[in-house]
Amino acid sequence: xxxxxxxxxxxxxxxxxxxxxxxxxxxxxxxxxxxxxxxxxxxxxxxxxxxxxxxxxxxxxxxxxxxxxxxxxxxxxxxxxxxxxxxxxxxxxxxxxxxxxxxxxxxxxxxxxxxxxxxxxxxxxxxxxxxxxxxxxxxxxxxxxxxxxxxxxxxxxxxxxxxxxxxxxxxxxxxxxxxxxxxxxxxxxxxxxxxxxxxxxxxxxxxxxxxxxxxxxxxxxxxxxxxxxxxxxxxxxxxxxxxxxxxxxxxxxxxxxxxxxxxxxxxxxxxxxxxxxxxxxxxxxxxxxxxxxxxxxxxxxxxxxxxxxxxxxxxxxxxxxxxxxxxxxxxxxxx
Amino acid sequence: xxxxxxxxxxxxxxxxxxxxxxxxxxxxxxxxxxxxxxxxxxxxxxxxxxxxxxxxxxxxxxxxxxxxxxxxxxxxxxxxxxxxxxxxxxxxxxxxxxxxxxxxxxxxxxxxxxxxxxxxxxxxxxxxxxxxxxxxxxxxxxxxxxxxxxxxxxxxxxxxxxxxxxxxxxxxxxxxxxxxxxxxxxxxxxxxxxxxxxxxxxxxxxxxxxxxxxxxxxxxxxxxxxxxxxxxxxxxxxxxxxxxxxxxxxxxxxxxxxxxxxxxxxxxxxxxxxxxxxxxxxxxxxxxxxxxxxxxxxxxxxxxxxxxxxxxxxxxxxxxxxxxxxxxxxxxxxxxxxxxxxxxxxxxxxxxxxxxxxxxxxxxxxxxxxxxxxxxxxxxxxxxxxxxxxxxxxxxxxxxxxxxxxxxxxxxxxxxxxxxxxxxxxxxxxxxxxxxxxxxxxxxxxxxxxxxxxxxxxxxxx
Numbered sequence: 001x002x003x004x005x006x007x008x009x010x011x012x013x014x015x016x017x018x019x020x021x022x023x024x025x026x027x028x029x030x031x032x033x034x035x036x037x038x039x040x041x042x043x044x045x046x047x048x049x050x051x052x053x054x055x056x057x058x059x060x061x062x063x064x065x066x067x068x069x070x071x072x073x074x075x076x077x078x079x080x081x082x083x084x085x086x087x088x089x090x091x092x093x094x095x096x097x098x099x100x101x102x103x104x105x106x107x108x109x110x111x112x113x114x115x116x117x118x119x120x121x122x123x124x125x126x127x128x129x130x131x132x133x134x135x136x137x138x139x140x141x142x143x144x145x146x147x148x149x150x151x152x153x154x155x156x157x158x159x160x161x162x163x164x165x166x167x168x169x170x171x172x173x174x175x176x177x178x179x180x181x182x183x184x185x186x187x188x189x190x191x192x193x194x195x196x197x198x199x200x201x202x203x204x205x206x207x208x209x210x211x212x213x214x215x216x217x218x219x220x221x222x223x224x225x226x227x228x229x230x231x232x233x234x235x236x237x238x239x240x241x242x243x244x245x246x247x248x249x250x251x252x253x254x255x256x257x258x259x260x261x262x263x264x265x266x267x268x269x270x271x272x273x274x275x276x277x278x279x280x281x282x283x284x285x286x287x288x289x290x291x292x293x294x295x296x297x298x299x300x301x302x303x304x305x306x307x308x309x310x311x312x313x314x315x316x317x318x319x320x321x322x323x324x325x326x327x328x329x330x331x332x333x334x335x
Numbered sequence: 336x337x338x339x340x341x342x343x344x345x346x347x348x349x350x351x352x353x354x355x356x357x358x359x360x361x362x363x364x365x366x367x368x369x370x371x372x373x374x375x376x377x378x379x380x381x382x383x384x385x386x387x388x389x390x391x392x393x394x395x396x397x398x399x400x401x402x403x404x405x406x407x408x409x410x411x412x413x414x415x416x417x418x419x420x421x422x423x424x425x426x427x428x429x430x431x432x433x434x435x436x437x438x439x440x441x442x443x444x445x446x447x448x449x450x451x452x453x454x455x456x457x458x459x460x461x462x463x464x465x466x467x468x469x470x471x472x473x474x475x476x477x478x479x480x481x482x483x484x485x486x487x488x489x490x491x492x493x494x495x496x497x498x499x500x501x502x503x504x505x506x507x508x509x510x511x512x513x514x515x516x517x518x519x520x521x522x523x524x525x526x527x528x529x530x531x532x533x534x535x536x537x538x539x540x541x542x543x544x545x546x547x548x549x550x551x552x553x554x555x556x557x558x559x560x561x562x563x564x565x566x567x568x569x570x571x572x573x574x575x576x577x578x579x580x581x582x583x584x585x586x587x588x589x590x591x592x593x594x595x596x597x598x599x600x601x602x603x604x605x606x607x608x609x610x611x612x613x614x615x616x617x618x619x620x621x622x623x624x625x626x627x628x629x630x631x632x633x634x635x636x637x638x639x640x641x642x643x644x645x646x647x648x649x650x651x652x653x654x655x656x657x658x659x660x661x662x663x664x665x666x667x668x669x670x671x672x673x674x675x676x677x678x679x680x681x682x683x684x685x686x687x688x689x690x691x692x693x694x695x696x697x698x699x700x701x702x703x704x705x706x707x708x709x710x711x712x713x714x715x716x717x718x719x720x721x722x723x724x725x726x727x728x729x730x731x732x733x734x735x736x737x738x739x740x741x742x743x744x745x746x747x748x749x750x751x752x753x754x755x756x757x758x759x760x761x762x763x764x765x766x767x768x769x770x771x772x773x774x775x776x777x778x779x780x781x782x783x784x785x786x787x788x789x790x791x792x793x794x795x796x797x
Contacts (some may be wrong), residue, residue: 077430084514086494088481089433094360094412103430108481109498111514 002328003297004034007138007158010294012128014156016143018181022164023301023330028142029066030330031160035138036068043131045074046115046142047124047150064112065142071107072134074127076100076116085111090134095123104130115142121155128156151293152268158294161185162330163319164301169308171318179322180274182298184267189292198263198290201242205249207235208263214240225252237261244269245287247276258284265290298323299330336648338632339367345653346624346688350582351634354561355554358408361415361543362550369551371631373645375569381633382566384457388556391452400451407445408550414438414543421536426529429521433480435532435539436470439463440478442542445549458549461538469531482521486528489520555634564635568642572602573623573686573718576640580622587755595760596638599623599735605712605719607728608762610737611773615760616722617653619737620688623720624649627686646718647683650676653690665695673708680715687712687719694724706730726770736765740773751781 007013013031017024028044035042044067067073067085075083077092077100086109093102099116118124124141131139141150151159161182168174190198194212205225206214215235219225225232225248232239233256240263241249250272253260262280264270266289280287300319302310312329319327342349357363372378395401417431427435446460468474472485484491497513500506532539558564562581577596587594597619610616626636627649635641652672663671669692676687692708693701702725709730712719738759742749745756754777775795779788 077428080430081428084510086481086497086517088479089429090479092412092430092433092437101430103433105481106479109494110501 002326003160004031004038006296007031007035007160008038008040010138010157010296011132012139012141012156012158013296014141014143014151014159015162016148016151016159017162017164018178019164019166021166021301021305022162023299024143024162025065026301026330027160027162027299028140031140032066032068032071036071040138041070041072041136043072043074043128043134043136043139044115044142045124045127045131045139046117047119047121065115066110066112067107068110069107072104072131072136073107073113073115074102074104074117074131075114076102079114079116080105083111083113085109085113091130102127104134117141121149121152124150125155148268152266153291153293154266158296159185160296161298162301163298165304165308165310166301169304169306169310171310171315174310174315175318175322176274178298178319180277181267182295182323182325184270184272185293185295187267187287187289187292190263190288190290194263195290198240198242201240203242205232206240206242207232208238208240209235223248225249232256233260238263240290241265241269244271246271247273250276250280253285254280254283260285261288262286263288263290267293295325298325298327300327301330303331336371337367338369338371341371341628341632341649344624344628344649344651345621346628346649346651347580347582347621348625348628351558351625351629354558354581355551356557357550357554358405359411359413359547359550361411361413361547362408362554364413365544365547365551366554369632371628371648372633373631373647375645378567378569378631378633378645382635384552385555385559385633385635386566387454387457388552389559391454392553392556392560395452400448404445404448404452404549405553407441407448408546408553410437410441411543411546411550412438413547414539418536418540418543421529421532421539424529424533426522426526427532428525429481432470432525432528433478436467436480437478438539438543439467439470442546443467445546449549458545458552460545461542463535463539463542466532466535466539469528482524486524487520490517493517493520559635562637564629564637565639565641566635567630570642570644572600572642573627573644574600574640574642575623575626575636575638578619578622578626578638580618580625581637583618592755597622597760597762599762601718601720601733603716603718605709605721605730605732607709607732607734608720608722608737609724609726609734609765609770610722611739611758611771612777613754614737614739614758616737617690619760620651620653620690620720620722624651624653624686624688644718646686648679649686649688650679650717651688651690652676652692653688666693669693669695670704673704677708677711680712680717680719683717685715685717687717689719689721691722691724698725701725702728724770727768734765734768735762736771737761738763739771740776749780754780 015024015028076097079099080103085107087105087107089103089105091104118127128139141156143150150156163178167177197212198214201214205217205219207217208214217232237259238261242265245264253262264287300316302312302315316327316329338352342352355366357366412434414434417427417434421427442460442463449455449458470480472483493513493516500510576598578599579596584594608616627643629636630643631645652669673689673692679685680687693704705723705725706728709728709732713730713732738761741757741759744759747753747756749757775788775791
């Protein structure tokens with residue numbers, strides 16, 4: 001069976017979609033079923049709301065999340081009340097969400113549940129730790145909408161990327177969009193020594209000297225970068241952006257010359273278009289990551305909520321070739 | 336008035352609240368709901384309880400019962416909503432029943448720790464063992480919860496069948512029917528358990544409130560130790576030895592600046608405080624306001640000696656409330672505040688703290704307003720402290736002057752950053768009616784434009 005053994009080498013997994021309706025939940029159900037067969041104790045939570053019976057944007061039928069005996073899950077009080085399983089409450093968080101407090105429970109008789117979770121990665125990190133302490137070998141975080149932040153290597157150890165016809169019904173566009181995100185996820189990591197010295201930096205844009213020591217460039221926001229110009233390179237050609245990397249930052253750096261290495265924290269901090277990225281790299285500059293996410297697999301949902309259906313085989317082949325990594329049709333692996 | 340309202344005032348009480356290391360939301364609520372008390376007997380009792388708590392914290396700070404108790408309080412959830420539902424005979428759901436069970440277990444654990452601290456007589460907790468037993472029919476002893484099979488004989492066979500069908504996965508209609516039936520039975524059990532819990536509602540509430548109070552009292556004890564606070568004595572006047580402004584002291588210590596505590600005695604009537612700029616007059620008013628709020632909310636206070644009397648309230652006009660959005664200028668905002676104070680003082684016994692009244696209007700009328708305020712407050716039963724830069728104000732009120740700038744107080748060369756080393760913040764009686772004229776000298780030390788200072792000096796000497 002594909003990629004489940006690889007997941008087991010990690011403590012936490014996120015499932016993120018390029019778009020809504022790219023088959024994250026089908027993928028999650030597949031992984032949960034396989035892990036149940038392997039008798040691995042798992043915990044499941046989500047960022048935002050997931051597991052609705054009917055998609056709240058397109059009103060299409062959505063698969064529910066099936067949990068097996070012994071699985072721990074975190075969800076909101078209101079969704080807990082709608083569960084179709086028998087389960088024991090183990091913990092109730094004092095923080096409240098719009099759907100009541102978040103509760104942790106253990107499944108006694110398998111069945112379907114609605115997952116909803118914390119809205120911030122800080123709380124999510126705490127929950128992953130909590131599931132680990134309760135004895136879960138693996139904590140799985142299901143994504144909501146097109147949020148990527150949960151896939152940050154500071155939150156989860158590894159990720160599965162879901163793509164599909166919902167991204168674009170045009171095969172070329174689908175491949176291009178998926179390939180770009182995939183290439184961002186796979187950007188090279190900096191050396192462990194540099195990672196250590198930059199890891200302490202909290203905000204702003206920093207110049208890194210030859211010794212690998214960061215110096216604050218005094219630019220708290222990318223909106224203030226305009227007048228700085230070549231002065232940005234006064235400590236050397238390596239720069240570290242501790243927060244978001246946007247097109248605006250790349251466009252400010254591109255004319256400064258070549259051999260600039262811009263280091264971002266991880267791929268979830270990148271808010272850039274392929275055009276700006278290509279302009280930046282064509283000049284001989286490069287983008288690196290402080291920490292790279294471990295991508296386990298790419299899955300494809302060939303159907304879109306508007307009713308398009310892509311040729312599964314041809315799309316998987318085209319994506320596999322473009323990404324140089326196996327791509328699985330979630331509808332087929334689930335069968 | 337409660338702490339919730341006091342922290343919005345300008346006396347600086349917010350800083351005290353911010354430094355309370357409370358473990359639970361319920362403890363925080365307990366603190367914010369505490370009244371500014373005028374009941375000497377209640378305050379005396381509260382200070383006694385605080386003394387006992389301080390002794391226990393000093394002895395057990397890093398020992399097991401204390402650490403366990405604080406951890407227990409950290410897990411405390413504020414179940415007031417759930418308990419209100421119960422009191423209204425609204426059935427609780429599974430999550431709420433879990434919360435009640437969890438509280439019953441916390442209460443038992445906390446009672447054990449409190450006993451270990453020797454504080455059982457001070458902080459007695461009710462016994463909720465029967466509540467726990469009701470929610471733990473299988474005697475697991477742990478605070479997990481679901482509608483156990485043993486609550487209803489129909490549940491075990493139903494769940495057995497459900498489990499078999501789910502594993503086989505081939506009869507969705509029967510599964511749906513079984514789930515619906517299970518939900519029905521679970522609801523019935525929730526109703527019956529809630530009915531049985533109703534008579535316990537007052538006892539569960541008492542446990543919650545008592546644990547919240549425990550959290551609040553321990554946080555007060557921690558603060559008293561950390562800030563070296565002193566138990567107040569009630570008397571006929573206000574007398575502080577080495578009074579401290581906790582917020583400023585903290586800031587000065589963190590920036591390496593000196594902090595000088597101040598001695599002050601005040602009685603009924605008006606005390607006028609004069610002194611140069613930067614001499615700490617505003618801080619002094621805030622220190623006295625903060626200390627009085629602490630005293631009357633049952634805290635210890637930040638001075639080596641604390642003697643004070645009880646007031647109906649602390650009325651302040653400190654700082655600049657200019658608010659363009661409300662259409663109020665600095666002067667308008669201030670004069671409305673002062674007018675309120677004057678009105679209140681006709682019927683209430685207040686501690687009144689007014690910082691440089693009428694400083695933002697023309698000196699002729701401004702001075703007249705200050706004189707009128709002094710005159711009226713002399714007649715009131717309140718104790719009033721007014722700081723001012725106006726000299727030769729009439730009336731027979733008491734005057735204190737901040738000693739202020741002393742050139743040879745330090746060997747260091749004087750500069751704008753260390754000016755605080757050259758200011759003596761202590762107070763002295765002053766019968767002259769004059770005010771210090773040091774504004775230009777201080778401006779010059781602060782490095783202000785020389786031409787500006789020379790010109791101004793010229794005008795003064797004219």
